[in-house]
Amino acid sequence: MAESWVIMVTAQTPINIAVIKYWGKRDETLILPINDSIRVSLDPDHLCTTTTVSVRPSFEQDRMWLNGKEISLLGGRFQSCLREIRSRARDLEDEKKGIVIKKMDWEKLHFHIASYNNFPTAAGLASSAAGLACFVFALAKLLTLQEDNGQLSAIARRGSGSACRSLYGGFVKWIMGKEENGSDSIAVQLADEKHWDDLVIVIAVVSARQKETSSTTGMQDSCKTSMLIQHRAKEVVPKRILQMEDAIEKRDFPSFARLACADSNQFHAVCLDTSPPIFYINDTSHKIISCVEKWNRSVGTPQVAYTFDAGPNAVLIARDRKIAALLLRRLLFHFPPHSNTDSNSYVIGDKSILQDVGVQDTKDIESLPPPPEIKDNIPAQKSNGDVSYFICTRPGRGPVLLPDSRALLNPETGLPK
Amino acid sequence: MAESWVIMVTAQTPINIAVIKYWGKRDETLILPINDSIRVSLDPDHLCTTTTVSVRPSFEQDRMWLNGKEISLLGGRFQSCLREIRSRARDLEDEKKGIVIKKMDWEKLHFHIASYNNFPTAAGLASSAAGLACFVFALAKLLTLQEDNGQLSAIARRGSGSACRSLYGGFVKWIMGKEENGSDSIAVQLADEKHWDDLVIVIAVVSARQKETSSTTGMQDSCKTSMLIQHRAKEVVPKRILQMEDAIEKRDFPSFARLACADSNQFHAVCLDTSPPIFYINDTSHKIISCVEKWNRSVGTPQVAYTFDAGPNAVLIARDRKIAALLLRRLLFHFPPHSNTDSNSYVIGDKSILQDVGVQDTKDIESLPPPPEIKDNIPAQKSNGDVSYFICTRPGRGPVLLPDSRALLNPETGLPK
Incomplete structure (x- = not known):
């Protein structure tokens, strides 16, 4: 050679x-x-x-x-x-x-x-x-x-x-x-x-205040100490998997949302049932959940699903782009950026959604009206800075190969470009 | 008549x-x-x-x-x-x-x-x-x-x-x-x-930021929607009741503490597994739990048990008065009063414990050293104002009758004194 x-x-x-x-x-x-x-x-x-x-x-x-x-x-x-x-x-x-x-x-x-x-x-x-x-x-x-x-x-x-x-x-x-x-x-x-390309996903990257348990350690601890995890794995999840497959196949958003929210909450419930207890979601996550739950209930059928992996970030799945814009309005209303945050870096990913929201700069965010479902509870809570930024995205493709022009290594040196 | x-x-x-x-x-x-x-x-x-x-x-x-x-x-x-x-x-x-x-x-x-x-x-x-x-x-x-x-x-x-x-x-x-x-x-x-009068109880009254679900509504929702509550009620609690009765009878603090903490966490896990999820404990509660868990683990055997009812207040049960003073040192270190809080109203109930802690005023609280178990994690987090005040107490007697001199109603008018 x-x-x-x-x-x-x-x-x-x-x-x-x-x-x-x-x-x-x-x-x-x-x-x-x-x-x-x-x-x-x-x-x-x-x-x-x-x-x-x-x-x-x-x-x-x-x-x-x-x-x-x-x-x-x-x-x-x-x-x-x-x-x-x-x-x-x-x-x-x-x-x-x-x-x-x-x-x-x-x-x-x-x-x-x-x-x-x-x-x-x-x-x-x-x-x-x-x-x-x-x-x-x-x-x-x-x-x-x-x-x-x-x-x-x-x-x-x-x-x-x-x-x-x-x-x-x-x-x-x-x-x-x-x-x-x-x-x-x-x-x-x-x-x-492409099967369900109406869905729009908004991720709220939440400022974590506490060091998190690694998921490797966390799930070991749960398996050893939670009295609920086996019941979840054996009795609850198998049925949910079938229901979720069915909901995805039929693009049945209400079922999809109910299952996703319930399963996220149950996963965090098992974390809490662990010794020592694991807290991945925090007060900001709670507020986001409450905001979505209140909205879904006021409409009578789920508009948005939420799910949280091993951390406080909220992944919010809207049934379509119109709903996603209404969701982002609510999120920006409750979680405006810190005064020193550039509004252009506060929503990243598919930024075009900001046009649908009708928001161009921080001033527009400040003047957003409260969502109708909380009108009784004025003054509404605002939590500046609890969210670091939002990412707007959608379901996407699997792995692909890229041309050598996109390589991260220099072919001459074999070191990073 | x-x-x-x-x-x-x-x-x-x-x-x-x-x-x-x-x-x-x-x-x-x-x-x-x-x-x-x-x-x-x-x-x-x-x-x-x-x-x-x-x-x-x-x-x-x-x-x-x-x-x-x-x-x-x-x-x-x-x-x-x-x-x-x-x-x-x-x-x-x-x-x-x-x-x-x-x-x-x-x-x-x-x-x-x-x-x-x-x-x-x-x-x-x-x-x-x-x-x-x-x-x-x-x-x-x-x-x-x-x-x-x-x-x-x-x-x-x-x-x-x-x-x-x-x-x-x-x-x-x-x-x-x-x-x-x-x-x-x-x-x-x-x-x-009198059976177990070594125990000392410190309650951290935590400032709630969100309106809470009433326990009546909450437990109705849990019974209707949680997939874990029946497993808890039928499989987990009956065994715990027997173990807890035994721990109380024998004044076996390590077992008492493990059972109390695990059951508190599981109760809040079931709340989280409810639709819509119920959040009674918040980030401050989480911090208090982490503080106690870290200490208990560093000693190797439980010194303090924690339990939370339907709200964010921590009820901390120390095995004896010496441990309670060490606990309060830790709590005051992590959760000092707001600068405008009178230290005399920051610990109420049995205030005599403050002498054991070696704290007389807000300045003493500020100069408390970090507990040994967190020395690696300097700078330690301090959360001024997250706790409204502490109540120091102990297990107590049942109902008693009081003399008429303690009556709350005026015998002449039949109205409150």
């Missing part, structure tokens, strides 16, 4: 958010869950991870950079994914470049990997799940694995449970599986992102 | 706080619970309700004053208690005053009732339960009922479920009962207040 060549693969995978929650493993090493779960992948234009993996003979060790900063690849999660992928590697022939890598050669070669999130990592938006999924997807393409995305999801699962669902777009179910070796614990796509 | 006489009875009943929670009724009218529960009555010197009931022939209707303000007696709760008590009334003979009231005469006589809480009603300390218990106890004495406190508890239960447990001091179990008519759903005393 010549020493000068380099091969790169760049991929992009979506962030995903759970509508029926994964909480609790039955096998810590293989990362096998105690119940099925369902997630929605979000539009990568607004929230995604991009990863470039590259191989060249002169690389002396595996190295990785996240958002430009080198990080260790020694963690068990990366190592088990790397091991699984290397063991499935196949011959690579690049006719144009005149490169041939035999199946056995992959064991001796090292990788440089660069990963980048197009949103603040600290926002607590399950970036590690998307990152792991992208890592696995890009490496699998580089090492020319024949496995389909479902099989790749089983590899990504070994890195991060939630990662396996970022290998598809749209609505994705992670099947808990029954096999002891975890071979049937994989992700399947329930519907692609 | 002469028209000039008046007969008064004045009684005092304790506030009680739950260590195994009551949440959910199987019969809304009879107020029959879905599980047993256990409460501790608090020292009436610090927290109690005093009620004077009086009867005179010239009273034209039943009237009641709470903290000096007239309130309506037309509510179903008062009416069902009044009906139950009148139906059990007996002949009264006051030889000294030369008054005889025949059993049948009680139906024609009216009552003036005045009730007073020695703590702010708005503090959310289950004042209605103590109030109802005192109302029933005082009326029962006036109408010379022969029923014992257990039987009176069944009457008080019709007014407010938790009230039935304020008819005893010390540790009280409210038995859910099996009879359809509720006759066996009564309170029994597990141990009196």
Whole structure:
């Protein structure tokens, strides 16, 4: 093999958010869950991870950079994914470049990997799940694995449970599986992102005031100490999964919303039933829930669903764009930006929704009228600064390959651009 | 009967706080619970309700004053208690005053009732339960009922479920009962207040920022919508009741604390699993829980138990006075008073504990060192004003009669003094 060549693969995978929650493993090493779960992948234009993996003979060790900063690849999660992928590697022939890598050669070669999130990592938006999924997807393409995305999801699962669902777009179910070796614990796509493209998603990134329990530790503690988690996993979730699949298939928003809200609340209930108790949602999350519940009840049928993963950020799913604009009006009314916040950076993602809301600047936000359903409760509470910013997005596609022009690594140096 | 006489009875009943929670009724009218529960009555010197009931022939209707303000007696709760008590009334003979009231005469006589809480009603300390218990106890004495406190508890239960447990001091179990008519759903005393008199109780009265769901509505909603409440009532609580009775009998503080904390957290978990979700505990409650959990874990065995009823106030039970002083040091460190708060009104009840804490004024509070278990996490968070004030107290006695000199009604006018 010549020493000068380099091969790169760049991929992009979506962030995903759970509508029926994964909480609790039955096998810590293989990362096998105690119940099925369902997630929605979000539009990568607004929230995604991009990863470039590259191989060249002169690389002396595996190295990785996240958002430009080198990080260790020694963690068990990366190592088990790397091991699984290397063991499935196949011959690579690049006719144009005149490169041939035999199946056995992959064991001796090292990788440089660069990963980048197009949103603040600290926002607590399950970036590690998307990152792991992208890592696995890009490496699998580089090492020319024949496995389909479902099989790749089983590899990504070994890195991060939630990662396996970022290998598809749209609505994705992670099947808990029954096999002891975890071979049937994989992700399947329930519907692609075009199936229900009316939905609009608004994420309220909530300023966390307390350090959070990691989800790995948290779910271990819940499994050991909660007296409710097994009842949830065995009696409640299986029925909800069937109902949620049905709601998604029929685009039945009221059922979808009721199930998503109830399951989010139950997940946080199990966290609270843990010793020591885990608090992911805070007073700001509570206020957002109350705002949505009050509105839904005043209309008589759900307009918006809310769901919270392992943190205080609210993920709000509106039945359509008109409702999303009404939702954002309410959110901006209750949670105006800090006086020193630029209103242009207060709603990000699909900013065009601000036109529907009728808001151009901070002054417009200040003069928003209270929503009709709270008119009796004047003076309405305003909580400046409780929300850091809003992201407006929608369900999105699964992993895609990007052209080399989008690579994060410099082909000459093998280092981040 | 002469028209000039008046007969008064004045009684005092304790506030009680739950260590195994009551949440959910199987019969809304009879107020029959879905599980047993256990409460501790608090020292009436610090927290109690005093009620004077009086009867005179010239009273034209039943009237009641709470903290000096007239309130309506037309509510179903008062009416069902009044009906139950009148139906059990007996002949009264006051030889000294030369008054005889025949059993049948009680139906024609009216009552003036005045009730007073020695703590702010708005503090959310289950004042209605103590109030109802005192109302029933005082009326029962006036109408010379022969029923014992257990039987009176069944009457008080019709007014407010938790009230039935304020008819005893010390540790009280409210038995859910099996009879359809509720006759066996009564309170029994597990141990009196002297059985475990090492315990010291510190209540953190937390400033509520959101309007709370009433517990009546809340438990109805939970019973209708929570998928976890029946599992809790049928599978979890019965075992905990036995373990808690055992812990109380043996004065086994570690077991007592673990059970009390776990049951408080599970009660709030069920609230969260309700649609719409109920949030009684807030970020300040979370911080207090985290502070206690961290301390307990650093010592290796529980020093303090926490429990929260239907609101954000923390009830903290310390194993003894020395631990209570260490607890209050931590609480004052994390939750110093607002700069404009008089430190003398910041800790009320048994103020003598401040000497053990070594704190005399606001300056002493400001210079408290961080507790050893958080030394790694400097700078420590301080939350001025999140706690309105602390009440230091202990388990206390049941209802008692007070002399006429303590009456709240003027014997001449029949109106509040």
